[in-house]
Amino acid sequence: MPATKFICPNGNRIPIKSCLAACPQKERCLFLPTLRAIAVSVDRGIKEPTVTELIAGVRETYLKKTTDFAVAPQSVLYALHGQAVHTINENCTDGEILSEIRLKDQITSGKFDLYGKILDEEEGVLGDLKVTSSFKLMKALGIYKTRVATGEIYKTGLKKGQMKYRNELRADGVKHVLDWAIQLNYYRMLLEKEGFTVKRMFIQAMCRDNNLRIAAERGIDQSVYIIPIKKISDQWLIRYFAKKASQLYIAMQTKTLPKICSSKERWHDRKCLDYCDAGENCPYGQQLRFEKAKQVS
Numbered sequence: 578m579p580a581t582k583f584i585c586p587n588g589n590r591i592p593i594k595s596c597l598a599a600c601p602q603k604e605r606c607l608f609l610p611t612l613r614a615i616a617v618s619v620d621r622g623i624k625e626p627t628v629t630e631l632i633a634g635v636r637e638t639y640l641k642k643t644t645d646f647a648v649a650p651q652s653v654l655y656a657l658h659g660q661a662v663h664t665i666n667e668n669c670t671d672g673e674i675l676s677e678i679r680l681k682d683q684i685t686s687g688k689f690d691l692y693g694k695i696l697d698e699e700e701g702v703l704g705d706l707k708v709t710s711s712f713k714l715m716k717a718l719g720i721y722k723t724r725v726a727t728g729e730i731y732k733t734g735l736k737k738g739q740m741k742y743r744n745e746l747r748a749d750g751v752k753h754v755l756d757w758a759i760q761l762n763y764y765r766m767l768l769e770k771e772g773f774t775v776k777r778m779f780i781q782a783m784c785r786d787n788n789l790r791i792a793a794e795r796g797i798d799q800s801v802y803i804i805p806i807k808k809i810s811d812q813w814l815i816r817y818f819a820k821k822a823s824q825l826y827i828a829m830q831t832k833t834l835p836k837i838c839s840s841k842e843r844w845h846d847r848k849c850l851d852y853c854d855a856g857e858n859c860p861y862g863q864q865l866r867f868e869k870a871k872q873v874s
């Protein structure tokens with residue numbers, strides 16, 4: 578089921594259709610065309626699970642397919658940024674680059690962004706466009722903070738006699754791009770099944786908060802980064818997607834709530850608390866949100 582309700586800035590919930598027909602507030606919280614675009618973006622009308630849905634937790638995808646949920650228009654606005662970037666690129670392929678084609682196999686379907694001569698003179702390059710946060714980019718680029726001794730000693734105060742430290746950024750950490758790599762590699766596999774050779778894969782990641790101080794503190798000083806993606810074996814991909822597709826299929830057939838999403842899938846609970854659209858229909862998400870609300874009140 579797609580999202581059926583909007584959450585207004587004052588916390589009220591309203592069916593999306595009613596919101597679009599007439600806002601009960603004195604003034605809309607966003608322009609009407611923006612709200613219409615958001616309504617379209619939260620209902621893609623695809624029944625079978627897609628590559629991106631299978632990468633998410635099975636419980637999350639199950640709940641989003643079987644229960645009504647509400648979204649705050651302002652919090653899903655970033656999805657429109659992503660779509661706008663896709664459209665801009667799609668309109669500039671000059672007929673020589675393939676883009677935005679949905680491919681299917683027995684397990685799932687996925688729509689790749691760009692394929693062809695997109696980076697240099699080499700054909701067969703697969704590209705994916707992302708609009709993401711400086712936090713995710715910092716992780717994807719392997720940037721991390723480390724405490725370095727300055728060589729100076731505190732001369733007064735509580736820390737008198739102790740070494741002074743400062744935070745330094747390093748860029749030689751683990752590159753956390755597994756989800757992006759799984760997604761892009763599945764598109765590669767779908768393209769190869771259709772007879773297209775994929776020689777290299779890249780993500781073009783645009784930072785949505787790159788001019789904020791927090792982004793600079795995370796070492797993100799460019800608005801866009803090109804990130805190479807390595808090949809993952811087809812065998813591994815098929816096993817991973819077939820298992821999740823089968824878990825989802827069984828859950829849908831038996832109408833049984835799948836087991837809790839893995840710690841990684843739920844971003845170590847951060848997603849359950851603030852970012853999972855299925856959170857209010859998930860017992861685990863409900864419990865976490867209840868405890869958080871109790872702490873605040």
Ligand code: SF4
Pocket residue numbers: 583584585586591596597599600601602604605606607612650
């Ligand atoms: S326009 Fe905004 S405030 Fe008005 S009903 Fe829709 S979501 Fe609520």
Ligand code: SF4
Pocket residue numbers: 634636637638640837838842843848849850853854855856859860861862863
């Ligand atoms: S709230 Fe957490 S556990 Fe529940 S569906 Fe969402 S991500 Fe999964």
